[in-house]
Amino acid sequence: QRFADDEVLCGDTGKRGMGLLTDDTGRTFTTLGPAEEVTVEERGPERACVLVKGHHLAADRARLFAYEVRIMAYAGQKFLRLFYTFGNDELKNEFTLLRELRLELPLKGGAARFEMGGEAPPLLKELATRSPLGTQQGSVADSPLVFQDSDEHFAFASSAAKTEGRRAAGWTRAAGNRATMTVAVRDFWRLYPKALAVDAKGIKVGIMPPLRDDQYAEQAKDPEKLVHLYYNLLGGRYKIKQGQTKTHELLISFEEKANATALDAFQQGVMAAAPSAWVCGSLALGPFAPT
Numbered sequence: 001q002r003f004a005d006d007e008v009l010c011g012d013t014g015k016r017g018m019g020l021l022t023d024d025t026g027r028t029f030t031t032l033g034p035a036e037e038v039t040v041e042e043r044g045p046e047r048a049c050v051l052v053k054g055h056h057l058a059a060d061r062a063r064l065f066a067y068e069v070r071i072m073a074y075a076g077q078k079f080l081r082l083f084y085t086f087g088n089d090e091l092k093n094e095f096t097l098l099r100e101l102r103l104e105l106p107l108k109g110g111a112a113r114f115e116m117g118g119e120a121p122p123l124l125k126e127l128a129t130r131s132p133l134g135t136q137q138g139s140v141a142d143s144p145l146v147f148q149d150s151d152e153h154f155a156f157a158s159s160a161a162k163t164e165g166r167r168a169a170g171w172t173r174a175a176g177n178r179a180t181m182t183v184a185v186r187d188f189w190r191l192y193p194k195a196l197a198v199d200a201k202g203i204k205v206g207i208m209p210p211l212r213d214d215q216y217a218e219q220a221k222d223p224e225k226l227v228h229l230y231y232n233l234l235g236g237r238y239k240i241k242q243g244q245t246k247t248h249e250l251l252i253s254f255e256e257k258a259n260a261t262a263l264d265a266f267q268q269g270v271m272a273a274a275p276s277a278w279v280c281g282s283l284a285l286g287p288f289a290p291t
Contacts, residue, residue, distance in 0.1 A: 009107070009108045009178075009179040009181065009254050010105055010106065010107065010108070010181060010202075010252065010254075016032060016106070017103070017104060017105045017106060018030045018031045018032050018103070018104050019031040019056060019067060019069075019084065019086075019101065019102070019103050019104075019207075020056075020100075020101070020102050020103075020104060021056040021064060021065060021086075021098065021100070021101050022098065022099040022100040022101070023064060023096075023097070023098055023099065024096075024097035024098065024099060024237060026099065027058060028058065029055075029056035029057055029058050029062070029063070029064045029065070030056060030057060031054060031056060031057075031067055031069075032057070033054065033055075033057035033061070034054070035052050035053065035054045036053050036054045036055070037051070037052070037053040037054070038050065038051070038052050038053075039051045039053075041070070042072075045075065046074060046075050047072060047073070047074050047075070048072070048073050049070060049071070049072045049073075050070070050071045051068065051069070051070050052068070052069045052070075052071070053066070053067070053068050053069075054066070054067055055067065056086075064090070064096075065086050065087060065088055065089065065090070065096075065240075066086070066087045066089045067084065067085065067086050067087070068083075068084075068085040068087075069082065069083065069084055069085070070082070070083040070085075078253060078254045078255050079251060079252060079253035079254065079255070080251075080252045080253075081249065081250070081251060081252075082249070082250040082251075082252055083247055083248070083249050083250075084103060084207070084247065084248050084250065085245055085246065085247040085248075086101060086207075086245065086246060087243075087244070087245035087246075088240045088241065088242055088243060088244050088245070089242075089243075090242060091242070093242070094241065094242050095239050095240065095241055095242070096239075096240050096242075097237040097238065097239055097240075098208060098237065098238040098240060099210060099236070099237060099238075100206070100208055100209065100210050101206075101207045101208040101238075102195075102204050102205060102206050102207060102208075102209070103204070103205040103207060103250075104201075104202070104203075104204050105181065105183060105202050105203045105204070105205070105252070106201050106202040107174050107176055107178075107179055107180075107181050107201070107202035107203070108176075108178045108179040109176045109177050109178025109179060110176050110177075110178075110200050110201060110202075111140050111174035111175065111176045111198060111199070111200055111201070111202055111203075112139065112140060112175065112176050112177070112200075113137070113138070113139060113140065113174075113175045113176075114137060114138060114139070114140050114144050114172060114173065114174055114175070114198040115135060115136070115137040115172065115173040115175075116135065116136045116137070116144055116146055116156065116171070116172045116173075116196065116198075117135060117168065117169030117170065117171040117172065117184075117263065118134045118135045118136065118165065118168075118169055119134075119165045119166060119167060119168065119169060120167045120168060120169045120170065120188075120189060120267065121264060121268075136156050136158070136161065136163075138158065138160055138161075139160075140174065140198050140199055140200055141159075141200075142158035142159045142160045142161075143158055143159055143197070143199065144156070144157075144158040144172075144197065144198050145157050145158070145195060145196070145197045146168050146172070146195065146196050146197075147193070147194075147195045147206075147209060148167070148168050148170075148188060148189050148192045148193060148194045148195070149192060149193050149215070150192055150193075150219075151167070151189055151190060151192055152166055152167070153165075153166065154166070154167065154168040154189065156168075167189035168188055168189055168194075168196075169188070169263070169267070170184055170185045170186070170187075170188025170189065170194070170196070170267065171183065171184035171185070171188075171196075171251075171263050172196045172197075172198055172203060174198050174202055174203050179254065180254065180255070180256050180257075181202065181203060181252065181253070181254055182251075182252070182253040182254075182255065182263075183196070183203045183205060183250060183251070183252050183253075184250065184251040184253075184263050184266055184267070185205060185248060185249075185250055186248070186249040186250070186251070186266060186267060187249075187267070188267075191248065193206075193208070193209055193211065193215075193233070194206055194207070194209065195209035205250065207248055208238045210236075211233065211236045211237070211238075212236055213235055213236040214236075215233065215236060216229075216230045216233050216234060217234070220234060251263070251266045275290075276290040276291045277290040
C-alpha cells in the first residue's frame, strides 16, 4: 500500500529526508541516490522492518562510505525506530578523514516552534546533586542547537539563550502548521560528539557534527586520553579506519506532544520488576527490608 502525498509527515515538496556526508575537502555525498538493495526483513501483524542499503553519493555519482538504514514501524503507533549504520569501505587508504555526517529530517509544511530536552535523568536518582537543566523551547528563527562535546558537558545555544549542562537528554521536537515531529537519539551523551538542531525546514541530527580545529587539542595533551578518546577527533576531522562501522538508533515520533515518559524509556530501556516487598519476602537474597 502506498501513502498519499497528504499522508507524508517527514518530507515536503522537493525535500526528502537524507544522510549527508562531508569529506575532508568539503565535498558532499548524500543518500538521495538510488538504493542498491531494499529488503522487507519483517512483515508481522505488530511490526514491520525494512532494510535499505546503498552508498553516500556525490553529484557525479562518486561513492563514499556505505550505509544501511533499518526502519521499524509498529501497528497503531505514531512512531518509527530508525537504525542508521555507516561503514568505511574505502580501499585506497587505511583512514578516511571526514568533516561531518548528519541526518536531515524535513517536516511537512515546515517548522515554526521547537522544544529541546534538557538534562538526561541521572543513572541513579541517589546521585542527583543539583537541579538539572530544564527543557528549552521557542521559535526556530532563534537557530537552536544542542551540542554534546563530552560525556560530562553539553551546551545549548540559540539567539535567545545560551546555557550548558552535563548530559543532554538527546531529543528535540519541531512543530509547524501541518505536522509535529519529535526525534530522539539513543545514548546521545554516551556517543559524543553529537548535536541536534532545528530550523524552518525541520530537524538535523549531527551524527558527526562539525568540530573546531582545536576542539579537543587541550584534552589530547594527556597521552592516555589521546589514545583512548581523542585519536580520531583531532584537527576538526573524524578519522575513520578502513572497515569501521557504527550504528545509531533514532526514535521518530509524530505525536502532537513530546511524551517524556516514552522518551526516558527509549533512552534507558524498560524492565519488568517484581515489587520490592515480594522480592524481600521471598528471602531469596536473605533478610532485606523492602524499599
